[in-house]
Amino acid sequence: MSGADGPGDPGESWGKVRPFSVKTKLGALVVVSVLITTGLSVIAVHTKTELRFITVFSMIATLLITQFVAHSLTAPLDEMNAVARSISHGDYTRRVSENRRDELGDLAQTINVMADELEAQDRQRKELVANVSHELRTPIAGLRAVLENVVDGIAEADPETMRTALKQTERLGRLVETLLDLSRLDNGVVPLRKRRFEVWPYLSGVLKESNMVASARAAMGSGGTHTRTDVHLHLDVSPPELTAHADPERIHQVVANLIDNAVKHSPPHGRVTVKARRGPLPESLELEILDEGPGIPRSEWHRVFERFNRGAVRRPHGPGSDGGTGLGLAIARWAVDLHGGRIGVAESERGCRILVTLPGESSVPS
Numbered sequence: 001m002s003g004a005d006g007p008g009d010p011g012e013s014w015g016k017v018r019p020f021s022v023k024t025k026l027g028a029l030v031v032v033s034v035l036i037t038t039g040l041s042v043i044a045v046h047t048k049t050e051l052r053f054i055t056v057f058s059m060i061a062t063l064l065i066t067q068f069v070a071h072s073l074t075a076p077l078d079e080m081n082a083v084a085r086s087i088s089h090g091d092y093t094r095r096v097s098e099n100r101r102d103e104l105g106d107l108a109q110t111i112n113v114m115a116d117e118l119e120a121q122d123r124q125r126k127e128l129v130a131n132v133s134h135e136l137r138t139p140i141a142g143l144r145a146v147l148e149n150v151v152d153g154i155a156e157a158d159p160e161t162m163r164t165a166l167k168q169t170e171r172l173g174r175l176v177e178t179l180l181d182l183s184r185l186d187n188g189v190v191p192l193r194k195r196r197f198e199v200w201p202y203l204s205g206v207l208k209e210s211n212m213v214a215s216a217r218a219a220m221g222s223g224g225t226h227t228r229t230d231v232h233l234h235l236d237v238s239p240p241e242l243t244a245h246a247d248p249e250r251i252h253q254v255v256a257n258l259i260d261n262a263v264k265h266s267p268p269h270g271r272v273t274v275k276a277r278r279g280p281l282p283e284s285l286e287l288e289i290l291d292e293g294p295g296i297p298r299s300e301w302h303r304v305f306e307r308f309n310r311g312a313v314r315r316p317h318g319p320g321s322d323g324g325t326g327l328g329l330a331i332a333r334w335a336v337d338l339h340g341g342r343i344g345v346a347e348s349e350r351g352c353r354i355l356v357t358l359p360g361e362s363s364v365p366s
Helices: 022-047 051-088 103-151 159-186 199-220 248-264 298-303 328-338
Strands: 195-198 232-238 243-246 271-278 285-290 342-346 353-358
Touching: 022 051, 051 103, 103 159, 195 199, 199 232, 199 248, 199 271, 243 248, 248 271, 248 285, 248 328, 248 353, 328 342, 328 353
Parallel strands: 232 271
Antiparallel strands: 195 243, 271 285, 285 353, 342 353
């Protein structure tokens, strides 16, 4: 969430003067070698020792010191090479020792960070396969059962049977739409179609659409994004004539997904409040979505907007809602990032409070 470099970020040490850097060690090697040679030469002059003996002693001492320094430099490189080879073979569990205070220590830290990120991506890939397989299995099995009954003559192709088949088809369509949103998220920046709009009628339409879709799904019993009709949606825009400059379609994704998440976690007959305020910059906007659910533990704040994260609450979903794919909040963050804005969890006395800040006219050019 924070996006800022933590205390252990390898970028902190770049550009800093290190008392034990590789350059310092190599320079010390040269200085020590010269001092040894000079010292032995002085001893040879005073003791009238033959020059060839001094040369041999000087070479031996220099080679021993060089070997010691070379080993201290090549040993961590051998370890990094072994870890990198393991990572290339799919083993993301190995890490490099970070017990050095030089450039090699920075490199070891960078390799470990890379291994952590690759391990996380591999875990997300496996979760994607597992989640998509799980989510697709149910509607496909239901649709197949309905069609097999019709083909075998067990059930008639009456409106009720076709309505059941339509429910499963609609759920498949919603899952495919979610996967398309995920592909847009992975493909990078999407061109924004920003324009100035009035916030009150816009958000009012989003809330009405959410209520209508939930009511329709509840009437059909189709499940899906959510079928909660007992949760009251409240809109608070101040001042009423508030305007914003953003891409309405992307902001619709943000608000709809945040409302969907808030409704899922609301208690029976709960309340979800959507607040809109003017930001510090021209045409900027600050949004707040607040629910009355169990809230999010502070230890989970940094993971809220990760893909496939369904939360750590034991029973997070209210009646009439499913677990979803865990992509809604990740898509919301993606849309906010496209605008150059910020999204995060904030302190709240009750429930979960999500804050969204859109920079308005000073945001990333469309």
